[in-house]
Amino acid sequence: MSSLAQGSQASAKSRSEVDKNLDRGFIWITKLFAIAIAVILVWISIQVALQAMPAIQQFGVGFLFETDWNPVVNEYGVLPQVYGTLFSSLIGLLISVPLGVGAAILLSEDFLPGKVKIVLVFMVELLAAIPSVVYGVWGLFVLVPLLTNVGKGLNATLGFIPFFSTTPTGPNMLVAGIILAIMTLPIITAISRDALNSVPPSLRQASLGLGATRWETILQVLVPAAFSGIVSAVMLALGRAMGETMAVTMLIGNSNNISPSLFSPANTISSLLANQFAEASGLQVGALMYAALVLFFLTFIVNVLAELIVMRVKRI
Amino acid sequence: MATNIRTANDTDTVLRTEGLNVYYGNFLAVSNVWLDVPRNQAVAFIGPSGCGKSTILRCYNRLNDLIETFRAEGNVIYQGHNLYAPNVDPVEVRRRIGMVFQRPNPFPKSIYDNIAWGAKINGFKGNMDQLVESSLKKAALWDEVKDKLRQNGLSLSGGQQQRLCIARAIAVQPDVILMDEPCSALDPISTLRVEELIHQLKEQYTIIIVTHNMQQASRVADKTAFFNVQTSEKGGRTGYLVEYDRTEKIFQDPQQESTKEYISGKFG
Amino acid sequence: MPSNLSDSSGNSSGYTMGSLVRSPSAPRTMFNSIMTGVAFFCGAVAIFTLAAVLSYILYRGFGSISPRVFTELPPLPFGPSQGGFGNAILGTFIMVLIGAFISIPVGVLAAIYLTEFSSGNLARWIRFATNILSGVPSIIAGVFAYGVVVLTLNKLGWGSYSAVGGGFALSILMLPIIVRTTDESLQLVSNDLRQAAVGVGATKFQTVASVVLPAAVPAIVTGATLAVARAAGETAPLLFTALFSSGWPSLTPQGLLQPTASLAVLVYNYAISPYEKWKSLAWAASLVLVLMVLIASIIARFATRRKAY
Numbered sequence: 001m002s003s004l005a006q007g008s009q010a011s012a013k014s015r016s017e018v019d020k021n022l023d024r025g026f027i028w029i030t031k032l033f034a035i036a037i038a039v040i041l042v043w044i045s046i047q048v049a050l051q052a053m054p055a056i057q058q059f060g061v062g063f064l065f066e067t068d069w070n071p072v073v074n075e076y077g078v079l080p081q082v083y084g085t086l087f088s089s090l091i092g093l094l095i096s097v098p099l100g101v102g103a104a105i106l107l108s109e110d111f112l113p114g115k116v117k118i119v120l121v122f123m124v125e126l127l128a129a130i131p132s133v134v135y136g137v138w139g140l141f142v143l144v145p146l147l148t149n150v151g152k153g154l155n156a157t158l159g160f161i162p163f164f165s166t167t168p169t170g171p172n173m174l175v176a177g178i179i180l181a182i183m184t185l186p187i188i189t190a191i192s193r194d195a196l197n198s199v200p201p202s203l204r205q206a207s208l209g210l211g212a213t214r215w216e217t218i219l220q221v222l223v224p225a226a227f228s229g230i231v232s233a234v235m236l237a238l239g240r241a242m243g244e245t246m247a248v249t250m251l252i253g254n255s256n257n258i259s260p261s262l263f264s265p266a267n268t269i270s271s272l273l274a275n276q277f278a279e280a281s282g283l284q285v286g287a288l289m290y291a292a293l294v295l296f297f298l299t300f301i302v303n304v305l306a307e308l309i310v311m312r313v314k315r316i
Numbered sequence: 317m318a319t320n321i322r323t324a325n326d327t328d329t330v331l332r333t334e335g336l337n338v339y340y341g342n343f344l345a346v347s348n349v350w351l352d353v354p355r356n357q358a359v360a361f362i363g364p365s366g367c368g369k370s371t372i373l374r375c376y377n378r379l380n381d382l383i384e385t386f387r388a389e390g391n392v393i394y395q396g397h398n399l400y401a402p403n404v405d406p407v408e409v410r411r412r413i414g415m416v417f418q419r420p421n422p423f424p425k426s427i428y429d430n431i432a433w434g435a436k437i438n439g440f441k442g443n444m445d446q447l448v449e450s451s452l453k454k455a456a457l458w459d460e461v462k463d464k465l466r467q468n469g470l471s472l473s474g475g476q477q478q479r480l481c482i483a484r485a486i487a488v489q490p491d492v493i494l495m496d497e498p499c500s501a502l503d504p505i506s507t508l509r510v511e512e513l514i515h516q517l518k519e520q521y522t523i524i525i526v527t528h529n530m531q532q533a534s535r536v537a538d539k540t541a542f543f544n545v546q547t548s549e550k551g552g553r554t555g556y557l558v559e560y561d562r563t564e565k566i567f568q569d570p571q572q573e574s575t576k577e578y579i580s581g582k583f584g
Numbered sequence: 585m586p587s588n589l590s591d592s593s594g595n596s597s598g599y600t601m602g603s604l605v606r607s608p609s610a611p612r613t614m615f616n617s618i619m620t621g622v623a624f625f626c627g628a629v630a631i632f633t634l635a636a637v638l639s640y641i642l643y644r645g646f647g648s649i650s651p652r653v654f655t656e657l658p659p660l661p662f663g664p665s666q667g668g669f670g671n672a673i674l675g676t677f678i679m680v681l682i683g684a685f686i687s688i689p690v691g692v693l694a695a696i697y698l699t700e701f702s703s704g705n706l707a708r709w710i711r712f713a714t715n716i717l718s719g720v721p722s723i724i725a726g727v728f729a730y731g732v733v734v735l736t737l738n739k740l741g742w743g744s745y746s747a748v749g750g751g752f753a754l755s756i757l758m759l760p761i762i763v764r765t766t767d768e769s770l771q772l773v774s775n776d777l778r779q780a781a782v783g784v785g786a787t788k789f790q791t792v793a794s795v796v797l798p799a800a801v802p803a804i805v806t807g808a809t810l811a812v813a814r815a816a817g818e819t820a821p822l823l824f825t826a827l828f829s830s831g832w833p834s835l836t837p838q839g840l841l842q843p844t845a846s847l848a849v850l851v852y853n854y855a856i857s858p859y860e861k862w863k864s865l866a867w868a869a870s871l872v873l874v875l876m877v878l879i880a881s882i883i884a885r886f887a888t889r890r891k892a893y
Contacts, residue, residue, distance in 0.1 A: 019787045026789040030697035033690045034706075037763065038713040040756065044720065047731040102626030110384075111623065120627060122885060127634050129877045131817025133848050134870045137855045138637050141644075182633055189630065202421035206481070209379060210434035210488055211411030213612055215619040220433065225424055236719065243721025245820040246852060270723045274820055278827070292727045296720070303719035307712055407612070408603070435598075442598025489599060 045296060052293045054286035063290055069256045069272070071280070076287035078294060080256045084173070084266040085295070088248065089241035091177025091262070092184055097234055099181075100188025104230075105218055107189070108196040121193070128186035136250030139179045140171070144251065147175050151263045168263035176252035176266070180244060184237035191236065195229020196222060228313045235306035239299045245270040269295040328355040330492055330522045331376060331413075336390035338371050340383070346371050346555040349390075351541060353492070358514055358523040360537035360563070362530055364583060367543040368555025369526045373494050375399075376524065377413040378406035394491075411438055414485035418497045420477035422469035422484070427461050430469045430480055431487045438488050447487055454520075455483035456513055475506025482513065486521075493517065495525040499532065511536050530579065533563065540566040542575045638874065645871025648864040653872075658830050658850070661859035669869055671832045675747065675845040678833055679826060680815050682751025682840075683758050688808055690755075691762030698763075699770040700792055711767070718760035726821030729753035734825055743841035747833060750826030750844060757818060758811040765807025769800040806884045813880035817873055819848035828853060847873050 049056075055063065059076060066077020103124065107117055151168035158164045168174075199222050207217040223230070253265020254275055269291050280288055331353040338346040346368035353359050361369035374380045375388055378399060392399040399409055422430050431448045440447065448465070452458035457479040461472070469480055478498060485493055495514075499507040514523055514536050527533050533540050541560040545553045559566060559575045570576045577583060652668045659667025698707050733749035773796050781791040797804075827843040828850070834842075847869050854866035 019789075023788045026792070027697070027701050030693045030701060034694040034697040034702070034710050036690060037694055037710055037717060037759065040759070041713050041717050041720075044724065044728045044756075047728050048724065051727070051731050099626045099629055102623050103630050106623040106627040109623075110382075111620065120631065122881075123634055124630050126638075126878065126881060127630065129813060129817075129881050130637060131819070131848060131873055131877065133817070133819045133851045133855075134641060134874055135637070137851060137866065137870055138640055140855065142636070142640055182637075185630055185633070200421070202417060202419060203423060205379065205382070205415075205417065206421045206423065206484075208382070209377060209410055209415040209417075210438070210484065211407055211409075211414075212434070212437050213407050213616045215616045216437050216612070219619075220437070221423060239719045243719075243723065245721065245723045246848075250852075250856065270721060270820070273723055273727070274823055277824060289727065292724055296724050299719055299721055299724075300716065303716050306719075307715050311712070405613070439600060440598050441600075447598065 045293075045300075048289060048293050048296055052286055052289035054283060055290040056286075056293075058283065058286075059290070063287075064294065067256070067258065069287075071276075071284045074283045074287075076284075076290075078269065078272075078291045080258050081267050081269045081272050081291060082294065082298075083258045084252065085242050085268040085270070085298070088173055088176045088180055088252065088266070088268060089238055091174065092180025092241045093234065093238060095178065095181035096185040096188050096237065100185050100233070100237075101192050101223075101230060103185075103189045104192035104196055105223075108193045109214075109218060121190075124186050124189050127182065128190075132183070132244060132246040133250075135179055135183060135247040139175060139247060139251045143175050143178060144171055147172075147178070155263060162260040163262045166259065166261040166264045169265075171251045171253040171265055172263050173252065173259075173266045174262040176248045176268070177262070179247045179251055180241045183244060183247065184241050187237045187240060188233050191233035192226070192230045195226035195233070198229070199225045228309050232306045232309040232313075235302050235309065239302040239306065242268075242302070243270060243295065243299050245274050249274045329353065330355045330394065331524075332391075332393040333372075334391040334393065336372065336375060336388065336392060338368065338375065338380070339385075339387040339389070341385040341387075343552055344554050346543075349557045351557060351560055353522060353524060354539070355522050356518055356520075357538040358518050358525060358536055360533035360540045361524065361526045361543060362528075362533050362540060362578075363543035363555070363558075364545060364578065365528075366553050366555065367545040369543050370496050371555070372543075373496055373524060373526050374415075376492070376494055377410045377415055379410070379415065381406055411488055412490050413492045413494060414488060414490035415494045415496065416478070416481050416485055416498045419501045420474060420481050422472070422477050422480050424468065424470055426466045427469050427472070427480060428465040431484050434484055434488045440488075451483040451487040452480075454486050454517070455479045456509060456516075457483055473506075475502050475509065478502060478506065478510060479513070482510070482517075486517075490521065492522045492524065495523060497526055497528060500528065507532075530567075534567050537563045539563060542566060542570075542572075542578060544574050544578070641867070641870050641874050644867040645869075645874075648868035649871060653865070653868050657832065658845075658854075658865065659861055661857070661862060666861065667865065669845070669847065669850050669865055671829065672845040672847045672850040672869065673872070675826070675829070675833045676816055676847045678835070678840070679747050679750040679754055679822070679844060679846060680812055682748060683754030683815050684808065684812060686752065686755035687758040687762050687811065691759050692766050692804065695763050695766035695770060696792055696797075698767050700788070700796065714760045714763045714767075717756075718764070720756075721820075722757055722818050723820040723824075725756040726753050726824035728756065729821060730824040737841065745825060745827040745843040746841040747826055747844040748840050749824075750822045750846065753821035753825045754815040754818060757821065758815050761811040761814065762804075762807055765810070766800070766804050769803030769807070770796060772803070773799045809880050809884045813877045813884075816876055817848055819846075819852050822846050822849050823852075 055076065063076060063078055064082065065079050067079045068075050068077050106112070107121055112120070148168045148170065151174065154164045155167050203221055203225060204217055207221045248268050249271040252268060252271055254267050254271055255265035256267050257264065259266070273288055273292055276284065277288055329352045333349050333351040336346070336349040337344060349372055361373065363369050371380065375392060380386045380388070388400050397404055423433065425433065428448055431451050432444050435444065435447055449458060452461065457476060460476060469477065472480060499510050502510065511532065514525065517523060525536065539561065540563045542558045543555050544558045545555050547553050559570060559572045566575065567579055570579055652666065654668060654673060655670045656668030657671055658669060659665045698710055729749050729752045733746070733752050734744050737746060737749070738744040777795055777799060778791055781795040786795070826846060829843045829845045833839055833844045851866045851869045851873065854862035857863065
């Protein structure tokens with residue numbers, strides 16, 4: 001073999017060694033970062049739990065059922081905030097789910113010409129892009145005055161119903177619920193629309209071919225077929241609503257009480273955190289972290305359920 | 317130009333097509349179809365790809381309405397009404413003129429509900445169990461599924477699913493059953509079973525079947541319509557009816573040159 | 585030919601046959617029309633709400649917008665100067681940049697692993713974790729960043745509340761978005777390209793770096809834009825990490841370890857304050873935020889429309 005060939009053979013061999021190592025290193029780094037995502041998730045839960053430790057040790061499970069939040073005497077219970085989180089999210093979903101599914105049907109069926117649909121879909125997406133704090137500001141200056149008037153009227157006429165039993169005096173549960181409805185509407189619409197669009201068109205044709213009307217087809221064939229997608233949309237929206245902070249903080253009234261009235265101020269876990277954290281010290285910090293842990297746990301469960309539903313559907 | 321042939325046993329015409337032109341936007345997809353479909357017989361539409369056989373078929377149950385640019389000129393007379401008259405309800409039309417599609421498309425419901433649902437929304441007030449059983453029997457599927465009526469319709473095999481779709485169409489008691497290449501997604505054995513079914517169904521219903529398979533047409537149909545496609549100078553392809561007669565006549569003694577060529581496999 | 589025909593078998597069928605002619609007053613037809621109206625109502629509510637929010641922000645914020653808003657510092661509540669929030673804009677910019685510096689490389693590389701180098705269980709779990717991570721409330725991300733950055737900096741004596749902490753919190757929120765959009769865009773790149781590259785002897789690294797990644801860049805940029813837009817609007821995590829400041833952020837290492845102003849926190853603090861000057865700045869800042877987000881969304885929409893693949 002000539003020395004030239006020998007030389008190029010040697011350099012060819014060393015070059016592929018370099019390449020192989022580059023490849024191996026590259027794959028290793030990408031794998032590291034991919035696993036890092038799962039690590040971060042675990043790390044978040046551990047970190048929050050660690051910071052909550054002092055309060056967990058002090059209050060145990062009773063924390064979840066006590067109603068007093070008193071930094072002065074270091075007595076903490078998170079039940080009113082859990083109630084506020086759940087109730088405000090429920091109000092939000094009660095409004096946004098029907099509206100969102102209705103809008104999703106409008107935007108997935110052929111009620112509108114294609115170009116109009118694209119524009120409207122985009123506009124619904126924009127609703128999701130508006131920052132939470134902007135919704136809070138808008139709510140403060142537009143929703144609160146509006147609903148205070150409506151609320152006063154309802155309280156005067158229907159005050160015997162528990163939901164209307166107090167007079168509204170500014171931010172309250174209802175306003176927070178409505179802003180949550182607005183903020184969750186785009187999620188419900190977008191995901192439900194995707195679910196409806198994934199239903200095979202042959203099902204629609206089969207249904208119409210049997211002499212079904214358009215809405216009989218939509219309500220009795222298409223929506224049931226898209227049902228799991230819609231359920232996962234609702235779960236994701238619920239998770240979002242429970243974790244929503246800024247808009248709710250500005251609109252819920254930050255009062256640690258439990259009341260069935262829609263017009264009474266209330267509090268959520270995230271609002272509690274946002275309001276008190278800056279000036280908290282000592283055990284109060286631990287208690288706030290404990291509350292954060294509860295919130296993390298709630299949203300975690302809801303998101304896991306949503307993911308499981310989606311994964312189950314994809315497997316079919 | 318094809319002549320509209322009525323034969324001796326065409327005592328009763330179910331669907332009369334008069335000068336039907338189909339447009340998508342400005343494009344003429346099918347031109348000038350004149351065709352009478354006799355009651356309780358099977359009529360096959362054959363022809364090369366793109367000749368408009370499925371398009372014409374879907375005119376009969378107003379399913380082409382789903383296409384935005386679709387426009388029909390001419391008359392399709394059924395029960396004394398022009399199906400394309402402005403005051404005719406397509407929902408009612410589809411009730412009476414049912415359809416079986418190329419790929420089986422049962423609903424993701426139970427076998428029972430697949431059949432019961434169509435009946436329910438059309439206002440069926442009788443004994444549903446009986447209706448489901450008789451529809452499945454008429455579709456030659458009853459013995460295979462009678463013990464698993466609550467199972468999901470999608471759990472059946474392809475051939476069974478298609479027979480389920482036929483049972484589903486029958487359950488709303490149509491006059492006419494349109495079949496758009498119903499066997500093209502099925503294996504040969506299921507195909508034969510569906511073909512046997514068509515012979516039995518003819519006694520109660522009128523069948524119009526679009527098929528790519530000439531042998532199937534000759535096995536199944538009493539009358540056959542041969543469509544062909546014409547390319548214009550601009551490159552647009554327009555379908556038209558070439559010849560329509562008793563099946564034996566079409567296959568043994570076709571009158572038009574293009575029919576002869578298609579039958580003998582020269583194109584298509 | 586009779587116009588009302590009973591079914592062909594002639595026996596009692598359990599059906600009552602209506603006529604072929606449309607009757608708009610029949611219950612089925614009426615239900616159909618009513619439901620269509622309901623669907624349109626739902627769409628109208630969504631659009632109307634968007635219009636209501638955007639128009640009000642525009643109306644309140646427009647009067648307060650002027651060049652000084654971008655160049656001046658926040659004013660004292662009482663006194664002559666109108667002030668601005670230039671520091672907040674810069675602060676948002678800095679912290680989002682820090683967040684992007686962390687989340688984009690990590691996210692893109694992680695997505696590369698998911699699409700190119702792994703299959704089966706590990707990928708499934710990582711994707712699952714990504715989706716769960718995207719559902720973590722932003723305030724929890726703030727709490728997390730507080731523990732990891734603020735407390736650590738404090739222990740090291742290097743400071744506490746800082747732009748670095750804020751950027752870190754934002755990166756947690758941006759990461760799942762980057763991973764998901766990059767993952768999807770890499771999957772859309774045709775396998776033929778990969779096989780062609782391997783066919784001429786490219787290594788895995790070369791295939792990804794020179795062939796796959798460039799093809800997916802438009803979609804990745806779109807995802808990054810959306811992530812950036814979201815991060816710019818986040819308030820809660822910054823409350824725990826960067827707090828606020830009335831002075832200019834400085835781009836020195838010391839400066840990045842100081843509390844830093846941001847548009848979102850400014851809106852929050854000033855909107856609920858009792859001072860008119862501050863409130864009008866809050867509206868102006870809201871308008872700036874909304875415009876930023878709008879423009880980013882429109883760009884993202886256009887970019888995906890003109891995808892090469």
